[in-house]
Amino acid sequence: MRSGLVGSAHVVAGFVDADGIQESVRDLRRAFGDAPVLHTFAAKAASLVPVLRLLARSGMGCEVASPGELAQAVVAGFPPDRIVLDSPAKTRAELAHALALGVSVNADNFAELDRIGELLAAKMSTSVLGLRINPQVGAGAIDAMSTASLSSKFGVPLRDLGARQRILKAFAERPWLTRLHVHVGSQGCSLELIGEGVRAAFELAEEINTVAGRQQVTSLDIGGGLPVNFDDDEIRPTYADYVRQLRAAVPELLSGRYGLVTEFGRSLVAKNGFTAAVVEYTKDTGGRRIALTHAGAHIATRTVFMPEAWPLRIAVYDSDGRPKHAPECVQDVAGPCCFAGDLVARGRTLPELAPGDVVVLLDTGGYYFSTPWSYNSLARPAVHGFTTHGPEIRFATVRREQTLAEILAESGASQADALLFRNADSTAAHARLVQTGA
Ligand SMILES: *Cc1c(COP(=O)(O)O)cnc(C)c1O
Numbered sequence: 477m478r479s480g481l482v483g484s485a486h487v488v489a490g491f492v493d494a495d496g497i498q499e500s501v502r503d504l505r506r507a508f509g510d511a512p513v514l515h516t517f518a519a520k521a522a523s524l525v526p527v528l529r530l531l532a533r534s535g536m537g538c539e540v541a542s543p544g545e546l547a548q549a550v551v552a553g554f555p556p557d558r559i560v561l562d563s564p565a566k567t568r569a570e571l572a573h574a575l576a577l578g579v580s581v582n583a584d585n586f587a588e589l590d591r592i593g594e595l596l597a598a599k600m601s602t603s604v605l606g607l608r609i610n611p612q613v614g615a616g617a618i619d620a621m622s623t624a625s626l627s628s629k630f631g632v633p634l635r636d637l638g639a640r641q642r643i644l645k646a647f648a649e650r651p652w653l654t655r656l657h658v659h660v661g662s663q664g665c666s667l668e669l670i671g672e673g674v675r676a677a678f679e680l681a682e683e684i685n686t687v688a689g690r691q692q693v694t695s696l697d698i699g700g701g702l703p704v705n706f707d708d709d710e711i712r713p714t715y716a717d718y719v720r721q722l723r724a725a726v727p728e729l730l731s732g733r734y735g736l737v738t739e740f741g742r743s744l745v746a747k748n749g750f751t752a753a754v755v756e757y758t759k760d761t762g763g764r765r766i767a768l769t770h771a772g773a774h775i776a777t778r779t780v781f782m783p784e785a786w787p788l789r790i791a792v793y794d795s796d797g798r799p800k801h802a803p804e805c806v807q808d809v810a811g812p813c814c815f816a817g818d819l820v821a822r823g824r825t826l827p828e829l830a831p832g833d834v835v836v837l838l839d840t841g842g843y844y845f846s847t848p849w850s851y852n853s854l855a856r857p858a859v860h861g862f863t864t865h866g867p868e869i870r871f872a873t874v875r876r877e878q879t880l881a882e883i884l885a886e887s888g889a890s891q892a893d894a895l896l897f898r899n900a901d902s903t904a905a906h907a908r909l910v911q912t913g914a
Pocket residue numbers: 518520521539562659661662663699700701702739740741742743
């Protein structure tokens with residue numbers, strides 16, 4: 477049994493550029509100049525504690541959306557007043573925990589506001605409390621990533637009949653409500669669309685404050701969603717482009733009257749990571765050259781299921797890690813998952829792949845290897861960090877590859893008998909059958 481526990485021998489791994497992440501944080505800071513901004517990192521983009529700790533030490537805050545992400549943020553060392561909890565389905569227990577810790581909470585809907593009110597009545601909290609609005613400014617290029625469409629599941633709609641009045645009333649009745657939150661979407665949303673959403677939140681804040689006769693809303697959480705260019709190495713749009721667009725859309729936003737919170741994820745990490753996978757076999761089928769590699773839907777889930785929306789660049793290296801210079805040919809790059817659509821690239825012109833080569837999925841530092849899918853019980857890949865500062869490249873383990881023992885444990889191995897409800901009867905019956913020779 478034990479000797480059968482052979483791991484998958486490091487045939488695929490993620491890599492994180494620690495210097496690159498810090499450079500991206502500096503770009504973000506520089507773009508906002510000295511406006512009062514808490515920049516938080518959207519944990520779901522790279523939910524790895526060492527990545528979160530690097531960001532915490534860089535002075536960032538953290539946006540979380542589940543008990544797991546909140547626990548990761550705390551362990552990573554983000555102080556509670558730099559953590560923002562945003563999920564759309566927070567339980568009463570999660571809310572109580574967040575309020576006790578003092579992390580900021582953005583309520584998704586009026587019912588959640590009621591729950592928060594009840595909890596506050598029982599116990600005071602230092603948490604900054606906000607309400608997420610859906611400015612309903614429309615969808616971007618990828619529907620599944622657009623949170624400000626007419627009927628998106630997120631936030632309180634702003635343009636529905638009577639909605640604005642209801643929001644004004646909610647603030648009037650709850651003096652502890654001091655923040656508005658808006659996140660227009662991730663990837664595929666234009667800067668114009670994001671700017672429109674932020675303007676809607678700003679105008680609503682002004683109206684709430686006018687009605688209140690005081691500055692009740694003191695901060696605006698303007699979300700994340702800066703799109704990433706997956707076509708080449710250039711960073712575009714940049715954070716500077718984003719801030720230019722914000723200034724155009726909401727000239728008073730950076731005046732200092734409102735504290736700001738940002739929640740960028742993908743734009744801080746995508747280009748600071750890549751996935752490397754070994755080519756196991758190549759073959760020709762129906763006139764098609766196919767490379768069978770170890771990078772598939774368990775790592776590049778979105779790319780495999782929505783290839784038009786999430787194309788990835790692929791670079792090819794030989795088994796010594798040198799760029800491969802073989803003649804190019806049209807190939808499918810397939811993964812190890814057992815379904816036909818498990819392709820990370822279709823009909824792609826690349827240097828002819830051979831067994832032992834390494835394919836590199838570029839720009840996968842966010843939402844790829846950090847968010848694996850356990851299909852086929854494939855191991856969560858190892859993640860390595862590196863720095864190129866100093867005389868030589870240094871590596872560190874960010875996450876070990878999942879072991880077979882861990883896969884077994886997570887698949888209920890310690891409860892292997894759980895479903896043998898009639899175990900005693902069936903064992904006895906089986907023994908009778910064997911005896912009678914049936
Ligand atoms: C996912 C998410 C973000 C981050 O989006 P990116 O596209 O990764 O920048 C920010 N805020 C909220 C509420 C989110 O759900």
